[in-house]
Amino acid sequence: MRLLKGIxxxxxxKIVLVTIALAVLGFLMQAALLAGDTQIxxxxxxxxxxxxxxxxxxxxxxxxxxxxxxxxxxxxxxTPVVYTISMSAYQYKTGNxxxxxxxxxxxxxxxxxxxxxxxxxxxxxxxxxxEKYGDPKDVAxxxxxxxxxxxxxxxxxxxxxxxLTPLTRDRIIFNKVGLPADVTxxxxxxxxxxxxxxxxxxxxxxxxxxxxxxSKPGTFMQAxxxxxxxxxxxxxxxxxxxDTFTDIKTGFVYKDNGRGNYANTKNxxxxxxxxxxxxxxxxxxxxxxxxxxxxxxxxxxxxxxCIFAVTTVVTQFALGLLIALTLHTKMRGRWIYRSIIxxxxxxxxxxxxxxxxxMLNTDFGAVNNLIGLLVGHPVHLTWxxxxxxxxxSVLLVNLWLGFPYFYLISTGALQAIPAELTEAAAIDGAxxxxxxxxxxxxxxxxxxxxLLISSFAFNFNNFNLIYLLTGGGPxxxxxxxxxxxxxxxxxxxxxxxxxxxxxNFGLASAVSIVIFVAVAAISLYGIxxxxxxxxxx
Amino acid sequence: MIFLKWFLTKSWxxxxxxxxxxxxxxxxxxxxxxxxxxxxxxxxxxxxxxxFSLTNFNSLLTNPTVxxxxxxxxxxxxxxFVSVVSVFIGAASAFAFSRLRFRGKKASIQLLLLIQMFxxxxxxxxxxSIMDRxxxxxxxxxxxxxxxxxxxYLGGAMGVNIWLLKxxxxxxxxxxxxxxRVDGASPMQIYWRIFLPLASPVLAVVCLxxxxxxxxxxxxxxxxxxxxxxxxxxVGLHGFISGQFATNWGxxxxxxxxxxxxxxxxxxxxxxxxxxxxxAGAVKG
Numbered sequence: 001m002r003l004l005k006g007i008x009x010x011x012x013x014k015i016v017l018v019t020i021a022l023a024v025l026g027f028l029m030q031a032a033l034l035a036g037d038t039q040i041x042x043x044x045x046x047x048x049x050x051x052x053x054x055x056x057x058x059x060x061x062x063x064x065x066x067x068x069x070x071x072x073x074x075x076x077x078x079t080p081v082v083y084t085i086s087m088s089a090y091q092y093k094t095g096n097x098x099x100x101x102x103x104x105x106x107x108x109x110x111x112x113x114x115x116x117x118x119x120x121x122x123x124x125x126x127x128x129x130x131e132k133y134g135d136p137k138d139v140a141x142x143x144x145x146x147x148x149x150x151x152x153x154x155x156x157x158x159x160x161x162x163x164l165t166p167l168t169r170d171r172i173i174f175n176k177v178g179l180p181a182d183v184t185x186x187x188x189x190x191x192x193x194x195x196x197x198x199x200x201x202x203x204x205x206x207x208x209x210x211x212x213x214x215s216k217p218g219t220f221m222q223a224x225x226x227x228x229x230x231x232x233x234x235x236x237x238x239x240x241x242x243d244t245f246t247d248i249k250t251g252f253v254y255k256d257n258g259r260g261n262y263a264n265t266k267n268x269x270x271x272x273x274x275x276x277x278x279x280x281x282x283x284x285x286x287x288x289x290x291x292x293x294x295x296x297x298x299x300x301x302x303x304x305x306c307i308f309a310v311t312t313v314v315t316q317f318a319l320g321l322l323i324a325l326t327l328h329t330k331m332r333g334r335w336i337y338r339s340i341i342x343x344x345x346x347x348x349x350x351x352x353x354x355x356x357x358x359m360l361n362t363d364f365g366a367v368n369n370l371i372g373l374l375v376g377h378p379v380h381l382t383w384x385x386x387x388x389x390x391x392x393s394v395l396l397v398n399l400w401l402g403f404p405y406f407y408l409i410s411t412g413a414l415q416a417i418p419a420e421l422t423e424a425a426a427i428d429g430a431x432x433x434x435x436x437x438x439x440x441x442x443x444x445x446x447x448x449x450x451l452l453i454s455s456f457a458f459n460f461n462n463f464n465l466i467y468l469l470t471g472g473g474p475x476x477x478x479x480x481x482x483x484x485x486x487x488x489x490x491x492x493x494x495x496x497x498x499x500x501x502x503x504n505f506g507l508a509s510a511v512s513i514v515i516f517v518a519v520a521a522i523s524l525y526g527i528x529x530x531x532x533x534x535x536x537x
Numbered sequence: 538m539i540f541l542k543w544f545l546t547k548s549w550x551x552x553x554x555x556x557x558x559x560x561x562x563x564x565x566x567x568x569x570x571x572x573x574x575x576x577x578x579x580x581x582x583x584x585x586x587x588x589f590s591l592t593n594f595n596s597l598l599t600n601p602t603v604x605x606x607x608x609x610x611x612x613x614x615x616x617x618f619v620s621v622v623s624v625f626i627g628a629a630s631a632f633a634f635s636r637l638r639f640r641g642k643k644a645s646i647q648l649l650l651l652i653q654m655f656x657x658x659x660x661x662x663x664x665x666s667i668m669d670r671x672x673x674x675x676x677x678x679x680x681x682x683x684x685x686x687x688x689x690y691l692g693g694a695m696g697v698n699i700w701l702l703k704x705x706x707x708x709x710x711x712x713x714x715x716x717x718r719v720d721g722a723s724p725m726q727i728y729w730r731i732f733l734p735l736a737s738p739v740l741a742v743v744c745l746x747x748x749x750x751x752x753x754x755x756x757x758x759x760x761x762x763x764x765x766x767x768x769x770x771x772v773g774l775h776g777f778i779s780g781q782f783a784t785n786w787g788x789x790x791x792x793x794x795x796x797x798x799x800x801x802x803x804x805x806x807x808x809x810x811x812x813x814x815x816x817a818g819a820v821k822g
Contacts, residue, residue: 077652366563373584
């Protein structure tokens with residue numbers, strides 16, 4: 001009877017919870033669709049459908065357990081991972097971030113024109129030409145009329161987008177500093193009238209975008225600010241039919257090179273920017289192998305990553321085991337030792353890493369102070385800025401962070417080894433060292449090897465430590481180094497993708513996949529050893 | 538004679554223990570020493586305390602531009618929510634993996650394991666752009682909000698937790714489930730009425746590990762939350778020492794002391810249970 005009552009409450013609770021979830025998702029779907037984000041809208045739609053299907057029918061009992069986790073995984077892990085993997089097939093880096101239509105638009109508007117070198121820079125005074133002036137209705141459509149002058153050569157003229165009117169010097173009224181400020185009237189009629197102060201702001205967009213007429217063919221003038229006029233000429237012409245740009249001066253033709261840029265047909269290295277994201281399939285992977293500027297730092301980083309991960313595991317395990325063996329006997333104060341030794345592990349690692357960063361400072365750091373105290377004179381070891389010392393620091397800090405973990409698990413494993421085994425060995429006349437080497441250690445390794453491997457995999461990608469302690473440095477950027485001395489694969493790749501200067505998402509994604517494969521191989525090996533998967537069959 | 542015996546068998550043990558304790562305590566001692574100093578620098582004139590001052594705590598807790606309590610409560614709320622919800626959802630999946638029979642079980646476990654191995658930091662830009670799009674229509678759960686960050690953490694915690702919990706669930710005797718099934722209980726009833734009560738100590742441990750892991754997370758939190766009143770304690774305190782012009786080690790040490798203390802106490806008091814979790818393959822972040 002009690003059981004039955006429980007079921008009823010459970011059913012009601014289930015219906016209420018599922019309905020709330022559906023309502024929230026429905027609301028979000030509507031919002032997404034209204035905002036025009038169809039992809040995300042459809043995603044919510046699928047989620048709603050699946051939830052209703054799984055929880056209101058009996059289609060699959062396992063799915064009732066899995067669905068919430070699966071939805072979260074799909075959204076925040078699988079989708080980003082798939083996206084990242086697909087990016088590895090793209091030319092996707094600084095200079096190739098836009099889509100092709102966006103890049104084309106920018107090339108046609110901004111970059112098709114260039115200032116003519118060796119051409120004069122004119123003085124500029126903005127205003128309105130006579131026929132429009134005084135007709136308030138039409139001011140908005142009136143062409144802005146520039147009073148342009150070049151004092152040394154006695155050149156004065158009025159220019160709009162379509163007209164060019166030369167003026168003689170006697171028509172010009174100069175201001176106190178000798179710059180043209182106005183034009184004399186012809187009879188009662190104004191030829192030109194300067195802007196009022198507030199008109200500069202009002203017509204700012206028109207001023208910036210107007211191409212004023214200039215005397216030489218193929219050129220025009222554009223305002224630089226409100227008081228200087230510069231001469232521009234068309235540099236490249238776009239041929240929509242052939243999808244090519246032609247440089248007017250040199251005659252070079254720039255063609256879509258299929259790799260996200262318009263490139264000179266005579267010299268493939270001469271490309272126009274901005275480019276766009278383009279599928280290049282395995283080029284990023286090929287570069288990993290073939291391009292020395294990519295390959296060499298990557299190989300160096302890979303080697304250091306392995307050294308770092310192996311050394312970390314070995315030192316942490318060795319120290320942890322040493323303490324476990326030392327304390328593996330009844331002795332006074334053991335629990336105090338134990339409590340103190342696990343403190344580094346209990347402390348949030350992020351705080352520890354940051355405080356270590358301060359302690360390793362060359363000038364005020366406690367480590368240098370302590371060494372100075374021991375050797376009797378001040379020392380100035382550059383712990384975080386010298387490549388070798390920085391690597392030592394990273395290993396030292398990681399040893400501090402991780403040895404209590406190995407102490408704890410080694411102690412657990414030691415306790416699990418039956419005392420009979422070691423006693424039998426002692427009776428057979430084995431020495432303490434022999435018993436340890438021939439019995440205790442093999443058994444320990446057998447028990448702990450899966451944990452050693454998972455610790456290796458964890459440290460292989462120990463981003464927090466490197467990022468917060470050294471930032472991957474020290475790095476000699478002046479000599480063009482792209483990887484720091486302590487950079488491990490993951491921090492190096494993070495910098496490739498999120499560096500403030502140049503970013504290369506495509507290459508970073510390719511390296512991510514390499515890391516992925518490496519870690520997967522290590523872990524699968526570990527799993528096979530621990531035979532975890534056997535229990536699933 | 539007794540002393541000689543003690544000296545030969547025990548003294549080296551104490552010597553090693555002392556040395557290791559010194560190594561373990563040195564940074565922690567520096568945090569305490571620095572936080573109770575008068576100045577804000579990490580400079581050590583002497584390794585012995587030269588005075589006792591609460592200046593650094595005062596400047597941390599009363600400075601209006603340093604919302605320490607807000608950071609702390611943000612971190613605790615985020616970590617608590619993420620750990621409880623992710624363990625709850627993860628436990629359901631782990632139960633199904635461990636106890637139910639269905640097609641594609643082995644394949645899905647292997648897939649889960651495989652996804653787990655992708656370096657999460659590197660999928661950041663994709664997560665970032667997804668949450669940026671979500672922000673456009675649902676500002677309360679998109680980029681720059683605690684809600685959004687929690688969702689991303691939940692997704693990220695899923696794989697680890699399912700994997701870890703599955704190990705625990707496997708160690709709970711299946712005979713109880715079978716007895717219940719013979720008595721006619723459905724999988725749902727077994728889950729709610731037999732499995733969850735039995736597994737609750739284990740779930741609590743995974744919860745705690747997940748809490749500490751989330752509390753320690755830095756890079757996502759620093760990319761996601763820009764507004765100081767929304768930041769977590771890790772990001773906020775990092776600001777003290779990463780400043781271009783002034784590094785305030787004093788308040789930083791005081792802050793990390795206050796922030797770490799509850800975690801350390803929690804960890805030490807539950808260490809027996811945590812160690813069991815560790816031997817099952819958990820790696821604390």
